[in-house]
Amino acid sequence: MAAPLAPAGRRAPDSLRTHRSAVVRGGRPGEPRRVAYLYILPALLVFGLFVLVPLVRTAQFSLYEWNGLGASTWAGLSNYRDLFTEPQLRGAFVHALVLVVFYAVIPVLLGLLLAAAMSRAVLRGMGFFRVVLFLPQVIPMVVVAIAWRQIYEPNGPLNDTLRFVGLDSLARPWLGDYTWALPSVGIVGTWVGTGLCLVLFLAGMSRIPRELYEAARLDGAGALREFRAITLPSLRGELAVALTLTVIAALKTFDLVYVMTSGGPGTETTVPSYQVYNNAFLLGRVGIATALAVVLTLVVFVATVLINRVGERGQR
Amino acid sequence: MTLSITRTSTRHRGVPGDTDRRQGAEGPLEPSVLTVRGQESESARRPARRFLCIGAAAAVALLIGACAPGDDGDDADATGAPTAGDVATDPSELGDVTLTVWDQEVREGQTEQIEALNAAFEEAYPNITIERVSRSTDDLRTTLRLALSGEDAPDVVQANNGRPEMGQYVASGLLTPLDGYAEGYGWFDRFPESVRALASYSEDGANFGEGDLYGLPQMGEIVGLYYNKTKLAALGLEPPETTEDFEAALQAAQAAGEVPIQFGNSEPWAGIHEFGFVQNQFSDAETIRNLGFGRPGSSWTSDDNVAAAQATRDWVDAGYFVDGFNGVSYDSAWQAFAQGTGVFFVGGTWLVADLTSAMGDEVGFVLPPVGASGQHLVTGGISIPWAIPANSDAKEAAAAYIDFITSSDAMTAVTEAGNLPVIEADQQTTTGLQSEVFAAWAQAGQEDLIVPYLDYATETFYDTITVAVQNLMAGQSDPQQFLDTLEAEYTAATGS
Numbered sequence: 115m116a117a118p119l120a121p122a123g124r125r126a127p128d129s130l131r132t133h134r135s136a137v138v139r140g141g142r143p144g145e146p147r148r149v150a151y152l153y154i155l156p157a158l159l160v161f162g163l164f165v166l167v168p169l170v171r172t173a174q175f176s177l178y179e180w181n182g183l184g185a186s187t188w189a190g191l192s193n194y195r196d197l198f199t200e201p202q203l204r205g206a207f208v209h210a211l212v213l214v215v216f217y218a219v220i221p222v223l224l225g226l227l228l229a230a231a232m233s234r235a236v237l238r239g240m241g242f243f244r245v246v247l248f249l250p251q252v253i254p255m256v257v258v259a260i261a262w263r264q265i266y267e268p269n270g271p272l273n274d275t276l277r278f279v280g281l282d283s284l285a286r287p288w289l290g291d292y293t294w295a296l297p298s299v300g301i302v303g304t305w306v307g308t309g310l311c312l313v314l315f316l317a318g319m320s321r322i323p324r325e326l327y328e329a330a331r332l333d334g335a336g337a338l339r340e341f342r343a344i345t346l347p348s349l350r351g352e353l354a355v356a357l358t359l360t361v362i363a364a365l366k367t368f369d370l371v372y373v374m375t376s377g378g379p380g381t382e383t384t385v386p387s388y389q390v391y392n393n394a395f396l397l398g399r400v401g402i403a404t405a406l407a408v409v410l411t412l413v414v415f416v417a418t419v420l421i422n423r424v425g426e427r428g429q430r
Numbered sequence: 431m432t433l434s435i436t437r438t439s440t441r442h443r444g445v446p447g448d449t450d451r452r453q454g455a456e457g458p459l460e461p462s463v464l465t466v467r468g469q470e471s472e473s474a475r476r477p478a479r480r481f482l483c484i485g486a487a488a489a490v491a492l493l494i495g496a497c498a499p500g501d502d503g504d505d506a507d508a509t510g511a512p513t514a515g516d517v518a519t520d521p522s523e524l525g526d527v528t529l530t531v532w533d534q535e536v537r538e539g540q541t542e543q544i545e546a547l548n549a550a551f552e553e554a555y556p557n558i559t560i561e562r563v564s565r566s567t568d569d570l571r572t573t574l575r576l577a578l579s580g581e582d583a584p585d586v587v588q589a590n591n592g593r594p595e596m597g598q599y600v601a602s603g604l605l606t607p608l609d610g611y612a613e614g615y616g617w618f619d620r621f622p623e624s625v626r627a628l629a630s631y632s633e634d635g636a637n638f639g640e641g642d643l644y645g646l647p648q649m650g651e652i653v654g655l656y657y658n659k660t661k662l663a664a665l666g667l668e669p670p671e672t673t674e675d676f677e678a679a680l681q682a683a684q685a686a687g688e689v690p691i692q693f694g695n696s697e698p699w700a701g702i703h704e705f706g707f708v709q710n711q712f713s714d715a716e717t718i719r720n721l722g723f724g725r726p727g728s729s730w731t732s733d734d735n736v737a738a739a740q741a742t743r744d745w746v747d748a749g750y751f752v753d754g755f756n757g758v759s760y761d762s763a764w765q766a767f768a769q770g771t772g773v774f775f776v777g778g779t780w781l782v783a784d785l786t787s788a789m790g791d792e793v794g795f796v797l798p799p800v801g802a803s804g805q806h807l808v809t810g811g812i813s814i815p816w817a818i819p820a821n822s823d824a825k826e827a828a829a830a831y832i833d834f835i836t837s838s839d840a841m842t843a844v845t846e847a848g849n850l851p852v853i854e855a856d857q858q859t860t861t862g863l864q865s866e867v868f869a870a871w872a873q874a875g876q877e878d879l880i881v882p883y884l885d886y887a888t889e890t891f892y893d894t895i896t897v898a899v900q901n902l903m904a905g906q907s908d909p910q911q912f913l914d915t916l917e918a919e920y921t922a923a924t925g926s
Contacts, residue, residue: 175499181889182575184602186499267762268754290696290757292906378698379756380901395572397890398598400499 169411176405181398193405203406206384207413209296210365213385216300217307217364222356224304225311226349230341232312233319244316248309255306259373262302263289266374289375295382299370307363311356318352319345354425358418365414386410519614521555521830529827530561530584532577534570534814539783543648543847547835550843554834558827567814568697571595578604583821585828588814589645591629592886593638593724596817600644601635606818607642611829617646620836624875625852628882629815638723638886645815646836648844649779650852650871652797652810652880653703656767656775656785659794661688665773669794673711673741673801680750683773690750692772694763699892701899702885705742706809707776711801712738715881718807721916722882724891726924730917731910734802739902739909746903756904768793779867780813783848786863795866797874806873810880812852888923 151158176193180186197203228247232240250258265272266288273285288298326344335343368387371377377384377392384392386406394403535544541564548560563584565573570588577583578599589596589605599605612618618626625647632641657669662679665686670676680690695701709718713734720728729735745751752758752772767775768788777785785793797806816835818828834840841851845858855868874880885892895916902912 178499180499181598181602183579183598183604188498266757268757287754287757290754290904292904376697378696378897378900379904380897380906391572392893395575396594397893398575398594399890 172404173408175400176408178401180400182394182400183398186401189401193401194409196402197405197409202381202384203389203402205381206386206389206406209383210367210385212296213300213303213367214361214364216297217303217367218357218360220304221307221311221360222353224308225315225356226346228308228312229315229319230345232316233345234337244313248313250306250308251310255369256373258302258306259370262370263374266298290379292379292382295375295379299367299374299383302370302374303364303367307360310359314352314356315349318349322348350425354421357421357425361417361421362414365410365417519830519833521558521827524824524827524830525557527558527824527827528561529558529586529824529831530563531586531831532563532565532570532574532584533586533588533816534565534567535588536564536566537780537784538787539848540780542783543840543844543849544835546843546847547840550839551831551834555830558831560831578819578821581821583819585818585822585824586816586831587819589817590814591645591647591812592883592892593635594885594889594892596629596644596815597631597635597638598889599635599817600631600633604820605644606820606822606825607633608644608646608818608829608832609642611833612643615829615833617643617833617836621646621853624878624880625812628811629817638725645817646832647812647815647852648836648840648849649813650810650850650855651779651813652808652850652867652871652874653707653776653778654808654867654870655707655796655798656777656781657794657796658767658770658773658789659792661770661773662794669796670799673799676711676799679773680745680748684749689752689772690774691745691752692763692767692775693751693755694758694760695755695900695903696757696759698896698900699885700760700763701896701903702883702892703778703809704776705738705895705899705902706881706884707798708742708745709735709738709884710798710807710809710881711803712741713807714803715805715807715879718881718884721920722884722886724887724920724923730913730920735913736909737802739912742902743905743909746905751903756900778810779850779871782850782864782867786848789863791862793863795863795870797870797879805877805879807879807881808870808874809883810874811882888919891919891923894919 177189177191178186179189179193232243237243264270267273268287268290272288276282276285286294288294291298322344327340330340330344366387367385368391371383371385371388372391375383377388387410390403390407390410392403393399393406531548533544535541544562548562552558552560571590574587574589574595578587579602583604589599596605608617626643627639629645629647630641630643631638655670661683662669665679665682665688667679667682668675670679683690693700693704695704706718713732717728717732717734720726721730752763752766755763758766764775764777764781764785765788766772768785779795782795797808800806816832818825818832822828836852838854838857841854842858844851845855845860845864848864850864850867850871851858855871858868860868884895888894898907898912898915901907902909907915
């Protein structure tokens with residue numbers, strides 16, 4: 115069949131079938147034919163030009179010491195070694211891991227909780243709540259970042275509220291505080307990600323046959339048992355999708371950090387993407403920046419593969 | 431690439447019917463997101479391997495074919511430098527030219543003066559059309575790198591004269607040396623040596639402050655002490671003359687329930703100015719200049735620098751800076767000062783126009799107080815100079831433009847827009863805050879009080895010192911750790 119070659123999806127075989135008799139001489143039906151490559155050639159060219167070539171060039175730059183302006187010198191793998199020896203660069207990856215908790219783990223848990231609650235109760239204005247919770251996904255991240263920066267200001271709404279209710283001791287310059295800056299950025303990620311997870315899970319739950327729940331109830335299962343035995347296993351696919359999207363978002367965060375903290379205070383909120391930008395465009399260390407980008411790409415790739423492995427195992 | 435496609439295509443054969451079976455197994459109710467992903471991950475597994483082969487082949491081909499980064503097109507500077515004889519100083523004879531100018535004159539008074547000058551220039555020379563691209567300082571800084579190294583470079587740019595920018599550009603041959611134009615236009619007479627030195631580099635970019643001229647500034651800049659006249663008068667105090675006066679004033683302000691020093695350091699470059707302001711009171715000019723220009727011969731860990739770092743920390747601990755300054759942006763800080771929160775504000779002369787229009791006569795400006803350094807040393811120098819990229823295709827028009835915006839008439843326009851002109855400041859008529867700033871600038875010039883911005887020192891010192899100052903002022907590192915960090919980078923760069 116030609117389907118594996120045509121990424122267009124399940125309709126592709128039909129459209130190919132009409133061409134088959136005209137193009138193929140000999141060859142068993144269902145066998146891949148070279149002509150199929152013609153169909154993907156345009157896409158492959160675009161993909162190659164805008165994804166593969168930059169990727170390879172990036173990998174190549176990472177082996178040089180280059181300031182982005184003049185001549186470069188061969189550096190071998192020393193840029194990669196610096197990633198592990200320079201505390202600032204290493205720290206960026208640690209911060210990214212912390213952000214994974216805020217961007218992925220918490221939104222998925224919150225999303226599950228909300229979805230389970232929302233699907234059990236008949237809620238008036240359900241559509242409205244869904245839209246409101248999903249809204250952060252629609253707003254451009256830069257706008258989100260600017261809005262939250264205002265909220266976190268030393269005299270911003272958050273601190274005002276805390277002082278108003280008498281919690282003066284909790285008020286602090288959130289984004290300038292060495293302990294709280296990173297969690298503050300992370301919470302924005304949670305705010306953005308939760309809606310996406312919720313909508314995914316609600317869609318997934320709507321597809322679970324009601325009969326399963328009825329059967330479970332007849333067997334005397336409570337809400338928790340229902341959730342563990344029916345809802346959670348049925349949502350494995352959605353969980354994989356949600357985790358993939360949110361983990362990638364966490365690992366490649368840039369806009370929030372760039373707008374809200376510029377990596378500060380000190381280097382408390384630097385993340386890999388910010389360091390790529392900082393090293394390439396501000397410090398003129400293109401070799402380091404590209405090495406960082408390559409490692410970040412690999413980390414994202416591995417994370418995606420792992421999550422999908424786990425997600426698929428349950429479906430088969 | 432085509433070769434590897436045809437070869438790999440014969441190797442993998444799909445099992446007939448296996449996609450159909452899978453389709454049947456899919457539930458009709460599955461949400462669309464999942465369907466697409468699920469199908470892709472399964473059906474794409476085998477082609478994925480094939481794509482990897484193609485990708486690997488392409489990668490190898492590219493790696494072999496591609497040259498090392500930065501190899502191409504570094505012959506630009508060969509055509510760059512003009513000699514005195516062949517400079518045409520009459521722009522009207524240049525024919526029709528479109529001049530692309532990248533500037534960062536975005537603050538109130540800056541936009542006003544550059545727009546006025548651009549209009550006047552186009553009126554004087556109708557054959558030249560100016561295409562102005564205006565960005566904030568930070569945005570210009572990040573886009574300039576790519577723009578300068580490209581074939582289609584702008585014709586005039588504002589490039590920060592420190593080592594991280596101008597130094598690197600000069601070393602890579604991306605800026606045009608201006609000495610030929612300087613002779614033609616008489617810039618050597620117009621600008622004193624002290625001003626030109628701040629935009630001069632040796633040809634290899636290694637030495638700062640000597641060699642060829644690479645840019646001309648429009649404005650002077652000093653980072654002094656703004657104070658709220660009403661509040662200081664209410665405290666019964668005069669503007670501080672010495673560090674002791676200043677500390678007494680801070681104490682008095684605090685006792686009166688005022689914010690002693692308004693400060694915002696979330697864009698961390700403000701910390702360079704704040705620490706420089708303190709250091710100027712403790713360390714001598716020679717030390718600060720060596721450290722700032724990245725010249726050997728001084729040390730960050732000397733006693734006077736230790737005292738400066740300690741004083742900074744003590745002032746933070748005493749609560750003299752506004753609460754939560756690390757979370758306050760620079761603009762919020764000066765705006766809060768303008769609205770009456772804060773007795774003092776350490777800031778540059780680029781704020782004169784903004785603060786005058788916000789505060790009128792209520793704001794004053796003095797040089798930093800005198801401490802152990804014995805002088806009113808003040809951080810500053812020149813505004814970001816105007817330079818000509820080596821890849822510009824309209825260098826003569828560019829030089830004419832730079833000449834025009836730094837002429838005597840231009841200095842008057844700069845003044846009228848509320849700024850501090852780098853030369854001929856004494857010939858302007860000013861009132862209020864502006865006249866205080868002009869007086870301070872004149873004093874700084876006469877007594878040789880100006881010391882450089884500390885981030886000029888090395889190519890990465892901006893990053894180092896901004897983080898270090900944030901850490902010091904937030905109590906994350908003690909003065910000794912702070913200075914050790916700076917000393918390590920300084921000695922590594924100067925080899926001393």
